[in-house]
Amino acid sequence: MDYLQIEGGNRLSGSVRISGAKNAALPLIASSILAKNPISISNLPNVKDIQTLLRLLDNLGASYSLDGNRVDIDTSTIDSTTAVYDIVRTMRASILVLGPLLSRFGHCEVSLPGGCAIGQRPIDLHLKALKQMGAQISIRSGYVVAQAPSGLKGSTIIFDKVTVTGTENIVMAAALARGKTTIVNAAKEPEVVQLCEVLNRSGVQIEGIGSDELVIHGSDGELLPMEDIEVIPDRIEAGTYLCAGAITGSKITLREVIPQHLEAVLLKLMQMGFPLQSDDSSITIEPAKRIEPVEIVTSEYPGFPTDMQAQFMSLALLAEGTSIIEERLFENRFMHVSELRRFGADIQLKGNIATIIGPTKLFGADVMATDLRASSALVLAGLAAQGTTNVHRIYHLDRGYEKIEEKLGALGAKIKRMRE
Numbered sequence: 001m002d003y004l005q006i007e008g009g010n011r012l013s014g015s016v017r018i019s020g021a022k023n024a025a026l027p028l029i030a031s032s033i034l035a036k037n038p039i040s041i042s043n044l045p046n047v048k049d050i051q052t053l054l055r056l057l058d059n060l061g062a063s064y065s066l067d068g069n070r071v072d073i074d075t076s077t078i079d080s081t082t083a084v085y086d087i088v089r090t091m092r093a094s095i096l097v098l099g100p101l102l103s104r105f106g107h108c109e110v111s112l113p114g115g116c117a118i119g120q121r122p123i124d125l126h127l128k129a130l131k132q133m134g135a136q137i138s139i140r141s142g143y144v145v146a147q148a149p150s151g152l153k154g155s156t157i158i159f160d161k162v163t164v165t166g167t168e169n170i171v172m173a174a175a176l177a178r179g180k181t182t183i184v185n186a187a188k189e190p191e192v193v194q195l196c197e198v199l200n201r202s203g204v205q206i207e208g209i210g211s212d213e214l215v216i217h218g219s220d221g222e223l224l225p226m227e228d229i230e231v232i233p234d235r236i237e238a239g240t241y242l243c244a245g246a247i248t249g250s251k252i253t254l255r256e257v258i259p260q261h262l263e264a265v266l267l268k269l270m271q272m273g274f275p276l277q278s279d280d281s282s283i284t285i286e287p288a289k290r291i292e293p294v295e296i297v298t299s300e301y302p303g304f305p306t307d308m309q310a311q312f313m314s315l316a317l318l319a320e321g322t323s324i325i326e327e328r329l330f331e332n333r334f335m336h337v338s339e340l341r342r343f344g345a346d347i348q349l350k351g352n353i354a355t356i357i358g359p360t361k362l363f364g365a366d367v368m369a370t371d372l373r374a375s376s377a378l379v380l381a382g383l384a385a386q387g388t389t390n391v392h393r394i395y396h397l398d399r400g401y402e403k404i405e406e407k408l409g410a411l412g413a414k415i416k417r418m419r420e
């Protein structure tokens with residue numbers, strides 16, 4: 001197993017190109033199931049989760065060719081509608097094939113994703129919405145068995161909670177359904193917006209894109225003429241590199257980003273005292289004269305993203321005072337706290353609220369990654385800590401960060417991938 005070895009305490013400099021967004025690419029790849037024609041997706045991040053979904057499509061009988069950051073996918077040859085446990089268990093987002101498979105084939109079997117390190121993460125809202133669209137759903141031998149022999153029909157779905165992949169699944173299901181589907185309390189994340197825009201360009205009329213109420217006019221079973229797609233930049237990778245600049249007291253520039261997607265993150269960095277400059281596609285961060293403590297509550301977009309919570313906790317360790325972070329989306333997303341304590345962090349946990357008492361002098365340590373974003377928080381702490389840090393179990397990191405050691409290395413960090 002690989003691990004990352006970091007010699008902390010170095011300043012970074014220069015610029016880094018931000019990769020395509022994993023969480024945008026996943027639903028876009030799943031949407032290829034709805035396509036009449038082979039499609040090409042570019043600016044794809046070369047990360048494990050993307051390979052997993054492509055492997056799942058391959059297992060269904062689709063073919064693809066991956067060339068660097070571009071994939072050509074042909075789903076006309078799909079001859080199975082079973083998303084198998086062995087693949088789904090490695091990535092919960094595999095559930096994104098449920099909506100498109102069901103709407104195209106009228107039946108499918110998708111392994112029920114289990115819990116994960118950050119909480120239970122049920123899919124009840126996905127299933128309830130599909131039932132409302134006429135699907136019969138049962139759970140058999142660990143699989144969601146879904147049937148809609150006469151196709152899905154449009155309906156009004158009111159989500160009890162805002163769900164990102166739930167909204168994406170229903171948007172894709174509704175794209176081939178009969179009639180109009182209204183989604184109330186839809187997710188507004190930029191990744192959801194890109195999926196809607198792509199389907200819209202493929203002839204599916206969608207109203208309310210970017211709002212919390214979407215109206216999708218289905219094609220009544222007609223497959224979609226889809227154009228080539230370029231994945232939007234990864235706002236979470238971008239936020240993570242901003243934190244890398246911040247935590248090392250460096251001036252660095254991010255290239256090929258969409259600053260508007262990062263407003264909540266940029267606001268918190270500014271409140272913490274970091275000067276920021278941005279134009280259409282780049283952001284530059286400079287060292288703070290004094291790092292101010294921060295109060296953060298995670299919420300749905302455009303609020304502060306839960307996927308940036310762990311990284312800001314690392315940064316808050318250096319703040320001159322007490323910071324408070326409240327996690328509102330996932331019940332168990334503080335797994336990094338005990339690992340951060342190994343660097344010397346003073347963090348108190350009470351339910352879903354973490355109190356971080358800064359500033360702390362951090363010392364390098366052996367730490368264990370527990371989930372994707374928690375792993376990047378440990379890398380950030382390692383960059384700021386005095387001495388050597390080894391971050392173990394980085395397969396979590398490889399799920400979502402493209403070439404992280406190369407990118408940080410090019411910025412001047414002392415970081416190496418090693419074998420246990």
Ligand code: UD1
Pocket residue numbers: 023026093119120121122123124125126127161162163164165166191306307329330331
């Ligand atoms: C997506 C992102 C993930 C991010 C999360 C929240 C992808 C591939 N992943 O995950 O990186 O952290 O959004 O921004 O895009 N819920 C239910 N029942 C359901 C579905 C969700 O109770 O059927 C709850 C969840 O437990 C959670 C909340 O709703 O408390 C939001 O989860 P959701 O938006 O669905 O997260 P994902 O789409 O899985």
